[in-house]
Amino acid sequence: MAEKKRLKDLTFWDKIYIPAILNGLALTFKNLLGPKFTLKYPEEKFIPSGSYRGSPVLVVEKNGVERCVACGLCSRVCPALAIEVQAAETENEKERYPEKFEINMLRCIYCGFCEEVCPEEAILMSKEYELAFDNREDGIYGKDKLLKPVEELKDRIEFLRRYK
Amino acid sequence: MSTFTLNDEEIEFKPGQTIIEAAKDNGTTIPHFCWHPKLSISGNCRVCLVELENIPKLVIACSTQATEGMVVYSESEKTLEARNAVMEFLLINHPLDCPICDEAGECKLQDYAYKHSIGESRYVEEKTHKDKRVQLGPRVMFDGDRCISCSLCIRFCDEIVGEPELTFIKRGNGVTISTFPGKQMENKYSLNTVDICPVGALTNTDFRFKTRVWDLSSNPSICTGCSRGCNIDVWVINNEIKRLTPSFNKEVNSYWMCDDGRLNTFKHVNAKDRVDGAHLRKDGQLIKVSWDEAFANASSELKNITNKEIAFIGSAFSTCEDNYLFTKFAKDVIGCKNIDFIRHTNPDFGDELLRQNDLTPNTMGAELTGVSPKQGGLNLDGIVQGIKSGKIKGLFIMEDDLLEAYPELEKSLPSLELLIVLSSNFNKTTAFADFVFPAATFAEKNGTFINFNGRVQRIKPAVETTDLDRSLDGMAMSRLDKFGTSFDRWAIGNKHDARASWKIISGLSVLFDKKLKYKMSENVFDDMSKSIDAFKGLDYDIIGKKGVLLKDKLNEVTQTV
Numbered sequence: 001m002a003e004k005k006r007l008k009d010l011t012f013w014d015k016i017y018i019p020a021i022l023n024g025l026a027l028t029f030k031n032l033l034g035p036k037f038t039l040k041y042p043e044e045k046f047i048p049s050g051s052y053r054g055s056p057v058l059v060v061e062k063n064g065v066e067r068c069v070a071c072g073l074c075s076r077v078c079p080a081l082a083i084e085v086q087a088a089e090t091e092n093e094k095e096r097y098p099e100k101f102e103i104n105m106l107r108c109i110y111c112g113f114c115e116e117v118c119p120e121e122a123i124l125m126s127k128e129y130e131l132a133f134d135n136r137e138d139g140i141y142g143k144d145k146l147l148k149p150v151e152e153l154k155d156r157i158e159f160l161r162r163y164k
Numbered sequence: 165m166s167t168f169t170l171n172d173e174e175i176e177f178k179p180g181q182t183i184i185e186a187a188k189d190n191g192t193t194i195p196h197f198c199w200h201p202k203l204s205i206s207g208n209c210r211v212c213l214v215e216l217e218n219i220p221k222l223v224i225a226c227s228t229q230a231t232e233g234m235v236v237y238s239e240s241e242k243t244l245e246a247r248n249a250v251m252e253f254l255l256i257n258h259p260l261d262c263p264i265c266d267e268a269g270e271c272k273l274q275d276y277a278y279k280h281s282i283g284e285s286r287y288v289e290e291k292t293h294k295d296k297r298v299q300l301g302p303r304v305m306f307d308g309d310r311c312i313s314c315s316l317c318i319r320f321c322d323e324i325v326g327e328p329e330l331t332f333i334k335r336g337n338g339v340t341i342s343t344f345p346g347k348q349m350e351n352k353y354s355l356n357t358v359d360i361c362p363v364g365a366l367t368n369t370d371f372r373f374k375t376r377v378w379d380l381s382s383n384p385s386i387c388t389g390c391s392r393g394c395n396i397d398v399w400v401i402n403n404e405i406k407r408l409t410p411s412f413n414k415e416v417n418s419y420w421m422c423d424d425g426r427l428n429t430f431k432h433v434n435a436k437d438r439v440d441g442a443h444l445r446k447d448g449q450l451i452k453v454s455w456d457e458a459f460a461n462a463s464s465e466l467k468n469i470t471n472k473e474i475a476f477i478g479s480a481f482s483t484c485e486d487n488y489l490f491t492k493f494a495k496d497v498i499g500c501k502n503i504d505f506i507r508h509t510n511p512d513f514g515d516e517l518l519r520q521n522d523l524t525p526n527t528m529g530a531e532l533t534g535v536s537p538k539q540g541g542l543n544l545d546g547i548v549q550g551i552k553s554g555k556i557k558g559l560f561i562m563e564d565d566l567l568e569a570y571p572e573l574e575k576s577l578p579s580l581e582l583l584i585v586l587s588s589n590f591n592k593t594t595a596f597a598d599f600v601f602p603a604a605t606f607a608e609k610n611g612t613f614i615n616f617n618g619r620v621q622r623i624k625p626a627v628e629t630t631d632l633d634r635s636l637d638g639m640a641m642s643r644l645d646k647f648g649t650s651f652d653r654w655a656i657g658n659k660h661d662a663r664a665s666w667k668i669i670s671g672l673s674v675l676f677d678k679k680l681k682y683k684m685s686e687n688v689f690d691d692m693s694k695s696i697d698a699f700k701g702l703d704y705d706i707i708g709k710k711g712v713l714l715k716d717k718l719n720e721v722t723q724t725v
């Protein structure tokens with residue numbers, strides 16, 4: 001059998017590995033003494049900035065009224081068909097509200113299209129990223145889990161106003 | 165035939181036609197809001213302005229008669245500029261309501277704003293505000309902000325229904341629609357205004373906010389509210405009917421349907437009292453059993469009663485196919501002569517426009533397929549008497565509520581030895597039945613109805629049962645139908661375990677000597693067309709989308725809409 005020509009034949013120093021190991025150790029010790037970034041999750045939690053796209057949530061105004069008018073545009077634009085909205089009539093000026101609003105977090109791909117299309121700035125990408133379920137039903141969030149007071153979403157709104 | 169030139173193409177027109185009509189007949193739609201083929205010309209929206217050669221100003225295509233040799237441009241630069249200007253003008257005061265407006269997705273103003281408008285508003289002043297949520301009548305809601313004052317709704321009430329109820333009030337940019345003082349908009353056809361309103365100013369209180377129209381699928385069908393047989397579309401989301409709308413058929417209902425037909429003929433399809441699966445009575449209780457068990461028990465009990473002591477009641481609510489097999493089963497399989505159906509009429513229902521006093525869609529079909537007593541057999545009155553006197557011991561009813569029609573039978577029904585009922589919903593009669601077979605509704609099967617003047621028309625399924633498959637059975641599919649899985653709550657709408665009546669009868673007949681085996685309703689029809697003269701030469705393809713008149717009815721028909 002003819003001997004294969006390697007792309008790069010190892011030198012003696014390469015072959016004994018020791019310099020490479022020392023190099024690696026040097027890097028390790030350098031970082032051991034430098035500033036730390038690792039978080040002790042889940043005891044310590046990562047808090048993302050306003051630009052982060054976590055699970056979509058619905059905004060509740062300060063007066064307790066939800067912003068969503070159940071127009072269904074988010075549901076229409078959602079590429080993953082994650083959103084189901086059922087409208088109903090209210091006496092409020094805006095006439096409509098979502099009687100049912102469900103997002104299937106197992107379908108959602110966290111693209112943020114729903115946020116972008118919403119005419120009422122009613123659906124926003126939150127900082128929530130802890131989305132693990134042990135059955136399919138739990139992955140479907142209803143209004144009880146989706147509605148969030150506007151104060152909690154200040155970062156995102158500020159980010160959107162600035163960059164979008 | 166006279167001709168004129170439209171966009172460099174020579175087109176034909178009938179004398180007296182306007183430019184817009186001639187263009188429409190030749191397949192060109194000139195944009196319009198206030199024009200409707202069945203209503204008088206108002207010429208107020210100005211969107212149909214077109215350019216004529218040798219005429220300095222643009223003219224409106226809806227009121228300008230076509231003349232020989234005329235040269236018309238509906239897409240020239242000047243026309244487009246004018247159209248854009250008109251659109252901008254109409255949009256000045258129109259609110260940006262699309263997200264909360266029911267019309268969005270099927271709105272002419274929205275469509276034209278995309279097609280014929282530059283899409284930028286130069287208007288910075290405040291828009292006018294008018295009354296929203298005005299209940300014009302029991303079924304129609306009005307939103308003043310959205311109205312573009314095309315007057316279609318006014319003209320519809322005046323000219324088609326003949327009941328002037330609406331009018332413009334105020335003027336200039338304050339103009340709005342109102343009912344006459346002390347009046348409501350409550351004519352029997354009021355909801356057609358919602359269909360023809362080019363914007364979302366008029367909404368159907370029964371459908372308002374229920375769903376977005378782009379999430380619906382629609383399938384063609386026939387209204388079952390009376391023997392007119394108006395052509396309709398059945399709109400469905402998550403296997404549930406949300407609304408019916410009329411579809412154009414020149415020979416039957418033109419562009420219209422009545423409010424009763426629109427609102428009161430579909431609610432039972434999704435009602436809680438649907439019969440789901442075959443039922444038989446055990447220890448006084450109706451319990452759900454397998455189809456095979458129900459068939460086996462029903463057939464052996466049927467065999468226990470002599471054919472003189474049994475009676476069959478068919479139905480003008482059922483299709484021709486259902487009634488045909490029903491008759492065959494009664495007369496040929498059982499050998500029974502006592503067969504008839506209940507006539508449901510209301511002398512106050514009919515009118516000059518569409519509504520007929522016969523409240524069933526298929527009386528003529530039931531008659532032609534032979535749902536009438538054989539010589540020496542009992543007719544309906546005879547059957548009712550027979551039940552009372554105890555002469556009739558077994559009864560087989562298809563898709564009708566005998567007890568509702570004959571309340572006096574309440575005492576005698578329980579003493580029947582055998583009562584078999586095919587029904588979509590539990591009702592007064594099923595309460596006494598020994599067997600209840602779940603019949604598919606008009607929205608869950610294929611078949612034909614024959615209307616009052618002898619027109620055979622097709623119904624097609626729009627709602628799935630466990631016996632139907634939306635894609636395999638050729639039903640229209642919405643985006644949600646296509647992509648939904650069994651894990652999506654918005655895609656797992658209830659499917660009832662029900663079958664078309666002809667199929668139930670066919671299934672039952674298999675346990676008798678003479679078997680009525682058919683694969684599809686189309687096969688039943690083909691058999692019918694071979695054995696019944698009136699149906700000679702017809703098949704589903706010939707009936708087509710708009711239906712055909714039975715041959716011997718061709719000469720009788722005088723009434724068109």
Ligand code: SF4
Pocket residue numbers: 056074077078079080081082083103107108109110111112113114115
């Ligand atoms: S983030 Fe994207 S995938 Fe998730 S709900 Fe919104 S539109 Fe749908």
Ligand code: SF4
Pocket residue numbers: 067068069070071072073074075085114117118119120121122123
């Ligand atoms: S787009 Fe916004 S307002 Fe419309 S239904 Fe979605 S969240 Fe509600």
Ligand code: SF4
Pocket residue numbers: 310311312313314315316317318341360361362363365366
């Ligand atoms: S309510 Fe509709 S149909 Fe009536 S005038 Fe206004 S826009 Fe036209």
Ligand code: SF4
Pocket residue numbers: 387388389390391392393394417421422423424425426518519520
């Ligand atoms: S006229 Fe008769 S068939 Fe037409 S919509 Fe009314 S009830 Fe239905």
